[in-house]
Amino acid sequence: MSQSYLSRIGSKLFILLIFGFITLPVFMVIWISFFKNQLIVFPPKGYSTHWYMQLADQGNFAMAFFFSLEVSLLAMIISLVLGLLSSLAITHYEFRGKQTLQTFLLSPLVVPAIITGIAIYIFLFKSENWLGFNLVPSFWSLTFAHVIITLPWTVRLISAGLQGVNRSLEEAAVDLGASKLQTFWYVIMPSIRPSLVAAGIFAFIFSFNNLEISLMLVSPRQTTLPIEILNYVFWKVDPFIAAVSTVQIIVIAGLMLIADRFVGLSKVF
Amino acid sequence: MKIKKQQNTQAYQVGSLIGPTTLLVTVMFLIPLLNFLRNSFNVFVPGQFMQTAWTLENYHKFLTDPYYLSILGRSFYIAFSATLLALVMGFPIAYFLARTKSKWKSIIIMLIVFPLLVGNIIRDVGWISLFSGTGLINRFLLDIGVVQEPIQLLQTPMAVIIAITNVVLPYMILTLHSVLERIDPALEEAAYDLGASRWTVMKSIIIPLGIPGIMAGTLFVFVLSINAYTTPLVIGGSKVQMMAPALYSQISEVSNWPLGAAMAVILIVFTLLSSTIYLRIIERMSMNVRAAGTEVKG
Structure with missing residues (x-):
């Protein structure tokens, strides 16, 4: 009896340790951001919030933050619309090559984002000469590259949502004389709202924290937040960059809590 | 149209x-x-750009140069270690999640998923503060007197393996969880009632039935690890080079597009090949297990 009690305590402890390991780096970032001195030493000489006060003064990071926000919001909207339309075709129609097409739309997930980013850059760079106008770096090429990596998530989540819609409701609406558009708007849309919200939030997050896809596509003067952080980290790691990172952590934590309200997180991955 | x-x-x-x-x-x-x-x-011409051609020169250069081969070998070794570590750490958590009736379950899942959504570069900031010369780990080792001088932790393969394991662990847990959850708890209860030990239940029920999850999880995590970019770049630096950062620097710094492209092809093909071999091995192994099982029954 005591032995099984001990082993139960042991396995609880092991699980707690692994949880500690998972959250350790994020916890460290938040902790360091409140250190008083610029040089990170343990134990800290004291705590303060003055690094957060400096955030507004550092124009680079504020600019990168808003640039990232703009790119990710737009990429999210575009990939939501495209994802919804494609998912409707996938779930509501039978056509030849459907399986292949579905795999094709999800395929950007399996190619490393760094390779996708380079490939898009080289292709657009070559097309530039041919077309005669500027393509890279440009806001739109960056945004559409982000659409490519977020699209698999919206297609997957929205098709899963559409598959859960009770088809007899749609048939009833059609029987009662509703047009296709009316059925879509009054029957389908309300029932897939949770998966739309989740798809949007995850598309935003995966765009916002992605660094690899943007590396070749940003201009030196206007970069995304993860790249700005990367460039700083090459140089040094101090409480200031931890404070910048903590802001991103808070934004993403907020979004995750909202997403969890609509769709259980374990269903997403 | x-x-x-x-x-x-x-x-x-x-x-x-x-x-x-x-x-x-x-x-x-x-x-x-x-x-x-x-x-x-294509052919790379230094100073100029590149010339269109059909040549295997770039592949030849990569596959005969020990320097490039060592990058590929290191990528494999680091990805393999990270996958194994993630499996060992992830399995208990996934099993615990699949069986727990705690009301905290959704919060626990959130805690697991959260670091994944925060992004790699942010976590690397945390790792640097742990691994650096003045970092928390060195401080601890100095305080308890294990070492007299700070030891080099950043830019070592071990640090990269730990940091990559941390990145991929949530994916491993979620994949395993989705499979382990579907195993009927009644099987385990029956085994316990018949006097089986925890270890026997693990060995003859949970692990064999969890094989599809183990396969999917390890494969997914291996592919993610071998393609890692940010973590090897920031934690490993020039001393622990992996394929993704190396091919990026061929493109952006050396401007050798043909060699960079060949490295991309090699990375993709190598990943596909090792995944296929791995699936074959697992298939054969699970067939042997099944054969052994029927023998015992007979």
Whole structure:
């Protein structure tokens, strides 16, 4: 009896340790951001919030933050619309090559984002000469590259949502004389709202924290937040960059809590 | 594309629903990717750009140079270690999650997923504060007197393996969890009632039935690890080079597009090949296990 009690305590402890390991780096970032001195030493000489006060003064990071926000919001909207339309075709129609097409739309997930980013850059760079106008770096090429990596998530989540819609409701609406558009708007849309919200939030997050896809596509003067952080980290790691990172952590934590309200997180991955 | 009137409207509807997306993925993903991989057969002329050709020179250069081969070997070794570590750490958690009736379950899942959503570069900031010369780990080792001087932790393969394991562990847990959850708890209860030990239950029920999850999880995590970019760049630096950062620097710093493209092809093919071999081995192993099982029963 005591032995099984001990082993139960042991396995609880092991699980707690692994949880500690998972959250350790994020916890460290938040902790360091409140250190008083610029040089990170343990134990800290004291705590303060003055690094957060400096955030507004550092124009680079504020600019990168808003640039990232703009790119990710737009990429999210575009990939939501495209994802919804494609998912409707996938779930509501039978056509030849459907399986292949579905795999094709999800395929950007399996190619490393760094390779996708380079490939898009080289292709657009070559097309530039041919077309005669500027393509890279440009806001739109960056945004559409982000659409490519977020699209698999919206297609997957929205098709899963559409598959859960009770088809007899749609048939009833059609029987009662509703047009296709009316059925879509009054029957389908309300029932897939949770998966739309989740798809949007995850598309935003995966765009916002992605660094690899943007590396070749940003201009030196206007970069995304993860790249700005990367460039700083090459140089040094101090409480200031931890404070910048903590802001991103808070934004993403907020979004995750909202997403969890609509769709259980374990269903997403 | 003109749609003739006699063709059914359904094809038109499908086309207008899924056409724009297909077009976008073709133009922004498929064609660029094929075009980039085509570059791997071109010739690099230093100073100039590159010349269109059909040559295997770049592949030859990579596959005969010990320096490049060591990068590929290291990528494999680091990805393999991280996958194994993630499996060992992830399995208990996934099993615990699959069996717990705690009301905290959704919060626990959130805690697991959260670091994954925060992004790699942020976590690397945390790792640097742990691994650096003045970092928390060195401080601890100095305080308890294990070492007299700070030891080098950053830019070591071990640090990269730990940091990558941390990145991929949530994926491993979630994949295993989805499979372990479907195993009927009644099987375990029956085994316990018949006097089986915890270890026997693990060995003869949970692990064999969890094989599909273990396969999917390890494969997914291995692919993610071998393609890692940010973590090896920031934690490993120039001393622990892996394929993704190395091929990026060929493109952006050396401007050797053909060699960079060849490295991309090699990385993709190598990943596919090792995944296929791995699946074959697991298939054979699980067939042997099943054969042994029927023998015992007979």
